[in-house]
Structures are given as C-alpha cells and as structure tokens.
Amino acid sequence: MSNSVLVAVDGSEGGERALRYASERAKLGGAKLVVTYVIEWSPYSFNTPEENAERHMRREQEIERATSGVVEPAAAILAKEGIEHETVVRHGQPAATLIELAEKHGVQQIVIGRRGQSGIKNLLFGSVAGNLVQTSPVPVVVVP
Amino acid sequence: MTRIFATLAAFFLFTLPAFAGFDETINQLTAPIASAVGSFVFFKIPVFGAQLPLVVLWLVIGALFFTFYMGFVNISGFKHAIQLVRGDYADPNSPGEVSHFQALATAVSGTVGIGNIGGVAVAVTIGGAGATFWLIVAGFLGMSTKFVECTLGVKYRSENPDGSVSGGPMYYMRKGFEERGMGGFGKFMGTFYAIGIFIGALGIGNMFQSNQAYVQLNTVAGGALDGLGWLVGLILAAVVFAVIVGGIKSIARVTEKIVPFMAIFYCVFAIIVILMNFTSIPAAIGNIFAGAFTGAGVQGGAIGALIIGFQRAVFSNEAGIGSASIAHAAVRTPEPVTEGYVSLLEPFIDTIVICTITALVIGTSQVADPNFAGDATGVAMTSAAFERQISWFPLPLAFGALLFAFSTMISWSYYGLKGWTYLFGEGQMGQTIYKLIFCAFVAIGCMVQLGPILDISDALVFLICVPNILGLYFLAPIVKREMLNYKAKLASGEIKRYDH
Numbered sequence: 001m002s003n004s005v006l007v008a009v010d011g012s013e014g015g016e017r018a019l020r021y022a023s024e025r026a027k028l029g030g031a032k033l034v035v036t037y038v039i040e041w042s043p044y045s046f047n048t049p050e051e052n053a054e055r056h057m058r059r060e061q062e063i064e065r066a067t068s069g070v071v072e073p074a075a076a077i078l079a080k081e082g083i084e085h086e087t088v089v090r091h092g093q094p095a096a097t098l099i100e101l102a103e104k105h106g107v108q109q110i111v112i113g114r115r116g117q118s119g120i121k122n123l124l125f126g127s128v129a130g131n132l133v134q135t136s137p138v139p140v141v142v143v144p
Numbered sequence: 145m146t147r148i149f150a151t152l153a154a155f156f157l158f159t160l161p162a163f164a165g166f167d168e169t170i171n172q173l174t175a176p177i178a179s180a181v182g183s184f185v186f187f188k189i190p191v192f193g194a195q196l197p198l199v200v201l202w203l204v205i206g207a208l209f210f211t212f213y214m215g216f217v218n219i220s221g222f223k224h225a226i227q228l229v230r231g232d233y234a235d236p237n238s239p240g241e242v243s244h245f246q247a248l249a250t251a252v253s254g255t256v257g258i259g260n261i262g263g264v265a266v267a268v269t270i271g272g273a274g275a276t277f278w279l280i281v282a283g284f285l286g287m288s289t290k291f292v293e294c295t296l297g298v299k300y301r302s303e304n305p306d307g308s309v310s311g312g313p314m315y316y317m318r319k320g321f322e323e324r325g326m327g328g329f330g331k332f333m334g335t336f337y338a339i340g341i342f343i344g345a346l347g348i349g350n351m352f353q354s355n356q357a358y359v360q361l362n363t364v365a366g367g368a369l370d371g372l373g374w375l376v377g378l379i380l381a382a383v384v385f386a387v388i389v390g391g392i393k394s395i396a397r398v399t400e401k402i403v404p405f406m407a408i409f410y411c412v413f414a415i416i417v418i419l420m421n422f423t424s425i426p427a428a429i430g431n432i433f434a435g436a437f438t439g440a441g442v443q444g445g446a447i448g449a450l451i452i453g454f455q456r457a458v459f460s461n462e463a464g465i466g467s468a469s470i471a472h473a474a475v476r477t478p479e480p481v482t483e484g485y486v487s488l489l490e491p492f493i494d495t496i497v498i499c500t501i502t503a504l505v506i507g508t509s510q511v512a513d514p515n516f517a518g519d520a521t522g523v524a525m526t527s528a529a530f531e532r533q534i535s536w537f538p539l540p541l542a543f544g545a546l547l548f549a550f551s552t553m554i555s556w557s558y559y560g561l562k563g564w565t566y567l568f569g570e571g572q573m574g575q576t577i578y579k580l581i582f583c584a585f586v587a588i589g590c591m592v593q594l595g596p597i598l599d600i601s602d603a604l605v606f607l608i609c610v611p612n613i614l615g616l617y618f619l620a621p622i623v624k625r626e627m628l629n630y631k632a633k634l635a636s637g638e639i640k641r642y643d644h
Binding site: 039046047052055060063100 | 231234236239240241242243244245246247250253254306307308309310393396397400401403470471473475476554555558559
C-alpha cells in the first residue's frame with residue numbers, strides 16, 4: 001500500500017497550517033497528499049422553495065470557489081515542491097465526509113487544522129477535529 | 145376578477161383611514177364579490193338532497209382514477225418513499241444537490257398551514273364529525289394525485305439561463321402535450337393554469353392564511369384587536385414585503401427552520417390534549433364513523449359530510465392543485481418518478497396525520513362539552529378546544545398559526561410568481577408588480593370576515609384544479625410508463641441502494 005495522507009483544507013489559517021505540516025512531512029517521507037475541501041452541507045436541512053430552485057447553480061458556484069480559491073493554489077504549491085498529490089472537493093458533513101474519503105483513498109493518516117473556537121461555540125456546533133478524532137479509522141493529526 | 149382589483153385600487157385610494165369602521169367597509173365591499181365568485185365556480189348539482197359542487201366531484205373522480213390507474217401507489221409506494229427520503233438511494237458521488245428530504249420538507253412547509261388548524265374546524269362545524277372520515281379518505285386518495293403531478297413536475301421542468309429551475313403544471317402541460325402531438329392544446333392549458341395559480345395564490349396561500357393568523361392573534365389578545373385587522377394586515381404585509389420584495393431572505397430561512405419544529409410541537413400538544421380527554425376518545429371516534437355514513441345533523445347527510453371533508457382536504461394538502469409540483473421540480477434526479485414517490489408522503493403527513501389529530505382534539509372536546517367553543521369557528525374553535533385543557537396554549541398556538549401562515553404565504557408567493565413569470569417572462573419589473581399585489585392581498589385578508597375569504601379562496605383553488613387534473617388525465621400514461629420502468633430498474637438492481 002502506498003504511503004498517502006489526507007489533508008483537509010477550507011481556506012482558513014488552520015487549513016493552511018495543516019497543509020504546510022503535511023507537505024513538510026510528505027517531502028521527508030515521500031508520501032502522496034490527498035488535498036480535500038469539504039463544503040459543509042446536509043441533505044436534511046430546511047429550505048425555502050427559492051433556495052431549492054437555485055440549489056444546483058449555488059452548488060456549482062461553491063465547488064468553483066473552493067476549487068479555484070483554495071484547492072488549486074494549494075495544488076500549485078505542492079506541484080512546485082514536487083510532492084505527489086490529488087485534489088477532492090466534496091459536499092457533506094465535514095467529519096463524516098473526511099472519514100469516507102479517507103477510506104475511499106486508503107490513506108494512512110488525516111491531517112486537519114485546529115479551528116480554536118470558543119467553548120460555547122464548540123458546545124453548540126461541535127468541532128470537526130474533535131468529531132474526527134473520535135470516529136476516524138486512521139490516526140488523525142490536529143495541527144494547532 | 146376585475147372587481148377584486150377595483151376593490152384593491154379603492155383600498156389604496158382611501159389611504160388607510162384609521163377608524164374602527166374601516167375593516168367593516170372593506171368587508172362590505174368584498175362580501176358580495178366573494179359570494180358571486182363562489183357561486184360561479186361552485187356550480188352545484190343536487191345529489192340525494194345534498195348540494196354537490198361540480199369541482200369537488202371533479203377532484204374525487206380524479207383522485208380515485210389515479211389511485212386505481214397507478215395500482216394503489218399510495219399503499220405500494222409508501223415504504224419506498226420513506227427509503228428515498230432517508231437517502232437510501234442517494235448517489236453518494238453527487239452530494240450537494242437538493243435532496244429528496246429537502247424537497248419534501250419545503251413542500252410540506254408550504255402545505256402545512258392554517259388549513260390544518262382552522263380548516264379542520266371549519267370542516268367539523270359544517271360537515272359534522274363524519275367530515276373527518278372523508279377528509280382522511282380524501283388525503284389517502286390525494287396521495288396518488290400528488291404522485292402523478294410531482295413526477296411530471298420534475299420530468300418537464302425548465303432550466304433558466306442563470307442555472308435556476310422552473311417547473312410545475314404549466315411546464316408539464318406545455319411540454320407533455322407537445323410530446324403527444326398536441327402542442328397547441330398544451331400551450332393553452334399551460335397558460336390557463338399559470339393564470340389560475342397566480343390569481344389562486346392570492347386566496348389559499350394568502351388571504352385565508354393572513355385572515356386566520358389575525359383571528360387567532362385577536363383571540364389571544366381577548367378581542368383587543370377588534371377592528372384593527374387593517375393594522376395587523378399591514379404589519380404582516382410589511383414583513384412579507386420585506387422578504388419577497390426587499391430580499392430579506394433571512395426571515396424566510398428562519399421561518400423554514402422553525403416551522404417543522406412548530407408542527408411537531410403542535411402535534412405533541414394535540415396528542416396530550418386528546419389523551420387528557422381520554423374518556424371521550426371512543427365516543428369521538430364513534431361519531432366520526434357514524435357521521436361519515438349517516439351524516440346525522442348535517443345538511444345533506446352523509447353526502448354533505450363527504451363533500452365538506454373532500455373540500456377541506458384539498459384545501460389543506462393541495463393534491464390536485466399542482467402547487468407542490470412547482471416545489472418538487474427543484475430536485476435533480478435521473479428518475480423523476482422518485483420525486484413522485486416522495487411527494488405522496490405529503491397528503492399523508494398533512495391530512496392523514498396532522499388534520500386527523502386536530503379533528504380528534506375538536507371531536508373529543510365536543511363529546512365532553514358540546515358547546516365548548518360557543519360561536520367560534522375556524523382556528524378560534526381549535527384554540528378553544530386546546531384551552532379547555534391547557535389554559536396557556538392559545539398563545540403558542542397563535543405564534544404557531546402566525547408562523548404556519550407566514551411560511552405558507554412565502555411558499556405561495558413563489559408558486560404564484562412562477563405562474564406570473566411563465567406568462568410574462570422573468571423580467572424584474574413584472575416580478576415586483578406581482579409581489580406588490582401579493583402583499584396588498586395579505587393586508588386585505590386580515591380585514592375581511594372568514595366566510596367571504598373561504599368563498600373566494602375555495603373558488604380560486606378549484607379554478608386551478610380544473611386545468612391541472614384535466615392535464616393529468618392526458619399525461620398519466622407517461623407517469624405510468626416512468627413508474628414501470630423505474631420498478632424494473634429497481635428489481636434488476638440497475639438502481640442501487642447505498643448503505644450510508
């Protein structure tokens with residue numbers, strides 16, 4: 001099995017730190033990176049008819065924004081440094097989707113940035129990294 | 145209709161004189177128009193001593209036909225519908241599109257409205273307890289009608305240049321008939337329907353809703369809002385205006401998110417009230433069955449109860465009106481019939497579950513105290529039934545009624561708008577004109593008595609059913625073919641079930 005690592009990016013500083021950390025390790029160990037952007041989305045939300053009618057258009061815009069704004073620049077950096085990589089942009093519930101993709105790509109590790117949100121926010125919305133650590137089938141590195 | 149618009153114009157000319165008699169004036173102006181429109185659309189034929197409006201017959205026959213023609217899809221498709229909503233068949237490789245669940249939730253938010261609270265009370269008042277039985281039967285048959293119309297809604301929707309979608313009866317009639325080589329007729333029917341829905345949206349999805357929301361607010365306020373309907377109407381209209389014209393989408397989004405929870409909250413408390421009246425439950429259920437077949441004390445007997453039950457059921461679950469197919473058309477799926485399956489849950493949730501619960505709240509209260517509501521009817525009667533057991537409930541009920549009314553108005557403003565844009569194009573100017581008319585009618589709804597509102601709303605709704613169901617008869621073979629193809633694919637495993 002090849003040595004590969006899934007790294008989660010989302011355009012935030014935490015995501016950048018995760019990418020930097022993963023690329024440094026990949027350079028040393030010769031691993032392949034799966035750069036993943038999960039666009040938060042749930043099939044069980046409640047929408048207005050108008051939102052539904054515009055959904056397809058919005059989805060494409062979201063994918064385009066994630067791809068050209070975050071994932072492609074990240075891939076360009078990796079290419080320059082000669083790190084083998086592939087990119088994925090997917091809609092879904094972040095932690096569950098990352099795990100699903102980790103299994104699909106058979107990675108040995110997931111690298112994710114810490115968001116560092118306050119206690120109350122954590123309580124209400126939970127943290128992606130926290131959920132991931134609890135449920136991931138592979139080791140998770142949370143980059144502070 | 146010109147007279148209604150004349151009334152509307154008059155309303156703006158008088159620039160809201162702030163005296164208590166104002167509501168009265170509006171009421172006197174609109175009542176004769178309402179009864180004229182009502183008697184025209186509800187052309188009645190006497191059947192065994194009852195007056196059977198032709199349009200009700202039209203709907204019943206349609207629903208019966210689709211139930212048989214589709215091989216009782218309302219029973220056989222039920223389990224599959226739940227699997228689809230649960231996402232068992234959702235392709236895991238294309239998340240982010242409108243899910244079956246979302247389409248259903250949106251359509252249900254549009255249909256669960258005041259009809260479920262106030263409409264049932266109206267049915268029981270006029271049609272007796274037996275009307276409840278026919279209401280449930282109508283809900284059951286309506287599931288098949290919904291199946292047919294929502295499948296067509298997805299199959300024949302249009303994609304706009306900006307990537308958004310438009311669908312609904314006007315589109316399936318135009319394109320469906322064209323496929324059958326009846327392009328001219330299809331164009332005529334599409335236009336007929338589009339006119340129907342954009343005018344009809346002002347009744348069921350607008351005036352009736354704002355009227356009943358005002359009534360419940362006034363009940364809670366102990367009559368302090370008497371004669372102030374114009375004020376409540378203006379406030380409501382202003383909020384609707386802010387959302388649909390001002391583009392303050394957050395209000396609509398918040399409402400959409402609260403409504404499902406309000407519906408659950410309502411059902412839970414309704415069941416509590418029913419249980420508190422537990423000694424009356426057997427008698428109440430007995431009355432429903434007895435009334436359904438004897439029609440004791442109802443004008444027109446059992447047939448009278450049947451007519452009222454069917455009329456109120458359609459008003460509540462919108463099966464046969466075609467409005468839900470506009471909402472469901474947003475789903476992207478290679479199999480339009482999946483949306484049909486999902487949509488058959490709507491009359492089930494709306495009518496068979498929620499309306500029945502309301503009917504039992506009223507029915508058990510009636511058994512315990514036949515005069516519990518006094519002269520109250522509509523939502524005020526339901527409120528009184530709750531108040532007998534839970535004294536503080538009218539207040540959250542008023543809040544819930546307001547939200548139900550609001551979400552239904554937002555949904556219907558969209559349905560009406562789709563009719564309008566089908567006729568006049570997607571131009572912004574025209575859309576704004578339509579939205580302004582819509583807001584004006586929200587205000588008018590609060591100033592008029594329930595009776596005339598019901599007459600006009602009913603009339604307008606059934607005006608939409610006529611072209612829609614006529615179209616469905618012609619297009620039903622297409623739906624049946626889709627359904628059989630889909631079933632074959634399911635059986636052969638071509639359509640996979642995913643384990644999530």
